[in-house]
Amino acid sequence: MNFSRTDADLTLADPTRSAMDALARVTHLCIGAHQDDIEIMAHDGITTCLDTPGKAFGGVVVTNGSGSPRSGPYAHLTDEEMQAVRREEQRKAAVLGRYAIQVQLAHPSADVKKPGHPGVAADLRAILHGCDPEVVYLHNPADKHDTHIAVLLRCLEALRSRPAGRPLPRVLGCEVWRDLDWLIDSDKVALDASAHPDLAEALLKVFDSQVAGGKRYDLAALGRRLANATFHTSHATDRATALTWAIDLTPLLRNPALTLEAYTLAAIDRLKDDVRARIGRFA
Numbered sequence: 392m393n394f395s396r397t398d399a400d401l402t403l404a405d406p407t408r409s410a411m412d413a414l415a416r417v418t419h420l421c422i423g424a425h426q427d428d429i430e431i432m433a434h435d436g437i438t439t440c441l442d443t444p445g446k447a448f449g450g451v452v453v454t455n456g457s458g459s460p461r462s463g464p465y466a467h468l469t470d471e472e473m474q475a476v477r478r479e480e481q482r483k484a485a486v487l488g489r490y491a492i493q494v495q496l497a498h499p500s501a502d503v504k505k506p507g508h509p510g511v512a513a514d515l516r517a518i519l520h521g522c523d524p525e526v527v528y529l530h531n532p533a534d535k536h537d538t539h540i541a542v543l544l545r546c547l548e549a550l551r552s553r554p555a556g557r558p559l560p561r562v563l564g565c566e567v568w569r570d571l572d573w574l575i576d577s578d579k580v581a582l583d584a585s586a587h588p589d590l591a592e593a594l595l596k597v598f599d600s601q602v603a604g605g606k607r608y609d610l611a612a613l614g615r616r617l618a619n620a621t622f623h624t625s626h627a628t629d630r631a632t633a634l635t636w637a638i639d640l641t642p643l644l645r646n647p648a649l650t651l652e653a654y655t656l657a658a659i660d661r662l663k664d665d666v667r668a669r670i671g672r673f674a
Contacts, residue, residue: 392517394496395510398455400478402485402493413492414521417449420560421528422515423567424503424542426456426481426495427601430488430594431612432565433528435582435635437488437594442586447491451518452481453511453542455497462605476600484597488590494518504541515549523558531564531571531638532655539568544651547640551647559644563637570615571636572622575665578658581623584616584633591616591633 392401392410403413419436421429429450430437440448456477457470468476478495485493502508519527529546530539543564550562563580564571571579584591595609596602602609616633623634638658643649 392494392521394494394514394517396497396514398497399514400482400495400497402482402490404485404489404491410492411521413447414449414518415523416447416491417522418446418525419528420449420451420518420522420524420526422451422453422518422542422546424452424454424500424530424536424538425459426452426477427484427595427598427608428452428530428539428567429481429528430484430597431567431608432530432635434584434586434591434594434616434633436526436528437490438584438586438590440491441489441590448488449522449524450481450485450490450493452493452495453498453503453515453545454500454538455495458500459600460606461600463603465600465603473600477598480598480600484594487597488594500538500541503538503545506544508545511545512549515545516552519546519549520553524560527560527562528565528637529562529640530567531569532640532651533571533573533638533659534568536568547643547651550644559641562640562644564640565637566615566635570619571638572619573662574636574638574658575661578638578661580637580639581631582635582637583631584635585620585631588633 401410419440421433423429437448440446455474457474459473461468481495496514498511503511530543595612616635619634620631
């Protein structure tokens with residue numbers, strides 16, 4: 392596969408296959424902004440593919456990771472050196488999780504934030520036109536990280552450009568830089584992250600430049616999954632030991648006229664109505 396940037400990177404589980412063949416096998420695809428976003432968002436997809444014959448996981452990282460925070464043993468690294476470290480960490484995660492394909496597109500965040508950037512658009516179209524996944528994991532529309540929202544928008548644009556008649560994937564917006572516990576229960580999609588707990592921890596610890604560099608994403612992501620499972624319902628015992636929440640974004644593909652802003656604000660309005668009704672019952 393050819394991408395718009397010469398520093399784009401591919402990791403294949405089976406080096407005897409072409410990248411196009413590996414991509415075509417993917418049934419569960421996660422597209423994240425940065426290295427380690429995939430492992431935070433899509434443990435459900437990674438483990439489903441590990442445990443189910445015929446399923447294959449694919450990961451895409453859109454940006455180059457140059458703006459990553461760094462301290463401790465990584466404090467002295469230049470942006471270029473940090474990009475190389477993060478690229479290698481993502482390769483290791485793909486091998487550990489047995490991803491059929493891992494693509495790192497290496498775009499600067501500034502380019503992703505530009506609507507219609509030709510390289511970003513062409514690369515995402517090539518990926519999303521090159522496979523027919525059952526599930527696509529994306530960032531959620533209430534995420535507070537600007538680059539995450541930009542990547543989400545570029546992905547939705549590419550998904551909406553797929554030719555008519557192609558199978559419609561289930562598209563899920565997942566937790567990273569804002570969780571989704573605030574959604575009313577009927578709007579939540581529960582992704583069971585209980586399987587392979589040792590792998591869950593190992594995948595997050597691969598990203599040592601972040602963990603040792605001052606951001607304990609490993610502890611935070613695993614802790615959030617445990618909290619989600621425990622606080623899911625107040626009057627029943629836990630059915631899962633770890634959960635991640637998602638919001639179903641598939642309606643945005645079924646109705647191209649529906650904007651991401653309107654869809655997200657409607658979910659917020661349903662939360663407002665729920666809070667208002669609960670307070671009103673006892674006031």
